[in-house]
Amino acid sequence: MPSLYDPIIHLLFLVSIGLVTAAVLSFRIASYVYLPDSIPWVGCQKELFSKLRANIREQKQGLELLDEGYNTYSKDGKPFITPNVTLRPEILLPLSQSSWLFKQPDDILSARAVQSSILAANYVVPRQTLESDLHVEVARIALTQQPAHGRRVRLAIDEIPGSDAGDWTDVNLSRAMLAIIMRSNARVFVRLPLCRDKTYLTLAYRHSMAIAICASIIRVLVPNVLKPIFGPIFALPCRWYAWRCNRYLIPIIKSRCVKIQLSKTDEAAPIDLLQHIISAAYSSPSESYRSPYIISASSAMVNIAAIHNTRITIVHALLDLLSYHPPATSPSPLEYIHGEASAVLASHNNIWTRASVAQLHRADSAIRESLRYSTMGGRSSMRQIMPDSGVQLPSGETVPQGVWVGLPTGAIHHDAAFYPEPDAYRPFRFSDERAKLLAESSSSDGQKALEASRFAMTATSHAFLPFSHGRHACPGRFYAAQLLKLLLAELVLRYDLRELEERPKNRVISDLTVPPWEVSIWVRRRSNGKEKEEAEGER
DSSP: OOOSOOHHHHHHHHHHHHHHHHHHHHHHHHHHHTSOTTSOBSSOOSSTTHHHHHHHHHHHHHHHHHHHHHHHTGGGTOOEEEOOTTSOOEEEOOGGGHHHHHHSOTTTEEHHHHHHHHTTHHHHSOTHHHHHOHHHHHHHHTTTTOOOOHHHHHHHHHHTTOSOBSOEEEEEHHHHHHHHHHHHHHHHHSOTTGGGOHHHHHHHHHHHHHHHHHHHHHHHHSOGGGHHHHHHHHTHHHHHHHHHHHHHHHHHHHHHHHHHHHHSSOOSOOOSHHHHHHHHHHHSSOGGGGOHHHHHHHHHHHHHIIIIIHHHHHHHHHHHHHTOOOOTTSOOHHHHHHHHHHHHHHTTTTOOOHHHHHTOHHHHHHHHHHHHHTOSBSSEEEEEEOSTTOEEOTTSOEEOTTOEEEEOHHHHHTOTTTSSSTTSOOTTHHHHHHHHHHHTSOTTOHHHHHHHGGGSTTOOBTTBOTTOOGGGSOTTHHHHHHHHHHHHHHHHHHEEEOOOSSOOOOEEETTEEEOOTTOEEEEEEOTTHHHHHHHHHTO
């Protein structure tokens, strides 16, 4: 039998791989050939192909390089270039230029162009999805107006660890929070019976995961010139899960659209997120946005942030809280949060409302502090330069079209100029400041109350950027904050949580910090939890 090994073909195969690799690298390297020489790099060493190797090393050293650039250049009011594992370096501005960054119009510095690139929107979702902005408008208006769904959150929490009192149970923290968040969101996003269909909910989660993973692959591995060829191929899992989700959603969307068309007005008040998106689509001047497939894709876009960012935030917050060890004479922060939640509920007839959730200042502070301390992304507020002629930075450098500029968020969050003891997790850092400010004022001092509101989780600033800042600040942060506070409050009201001896180490890739997904915690049902649930269920 003749050998299947042909040295010539083997050589041609190796040469082809080398040529493809060289083409990819050349296209990627070209992205920083035209960066201004006057802006310094961080992470470059005296070595062959120093900038290319700096980009590759950034996968493991991303946060260290950002800290180096911030301390070396940003504090002196200078921008710097940070390498990126995507081989597309970015320019990070000093905090002194943040006002300029947030004031630029979209045709100068575009947030949408960055979002489109991160999500590989031309391939993983229909093209009109990002153009329509339906998901943004709905998140800004509909989600912000959502009432507090205390019973929805309570039922979701009870389903995961169980409702039997007395025994400690070992629970995987990440999986438990994911299940709770998915069930809590479901009633807001789609009404009965779909919100209780486990098959649909699983498909919706897998669709959101497919978008996140496939978009990352397309952005990182595929050069721009090859995206039209390989983008649709890598996006096939997204199309597959979208098709399966649409088998559930499209009939519902079409039925609701018919009702709107027959009545010529949206007489029925929107009762879930999907209905809000449909109403927004029919209020839009473009008929293409009324396509059931665009409406479905817009719902998926909201679902991505509502699931993944919320889960990362609450897992970070719980790990930070459970590994915080107060002085021996002080109660644990969870006891303080439990006491506050009990008092707030008692003063509101044991019913969670938007007003009562707003009074959970300690829970709010603990989560806000975790957003600062365990910052998810080391850089944020990224904008793409749009004019053909480029843009001149306030410091005088002209940056060409297509380059991304932003801020070193993680380093700002750990700057002692803004946060005393910045490398320590202090759960009530912000609620203590709020209480101190209000104590200095009279109850009728509206100005002091307004100043105190800047310590809330949803209050963005130039030095607090988990949700970015300015007109492009995350529109869904008010809904996320309400859900996160409710989740934390109900969890400590119904369960004892065993403290951790030390905080498990986060996973860091480039500048992205996520909690370890395999961590388990011990929980025990409080003895009075079942009685409370039955009493509240009668209301």
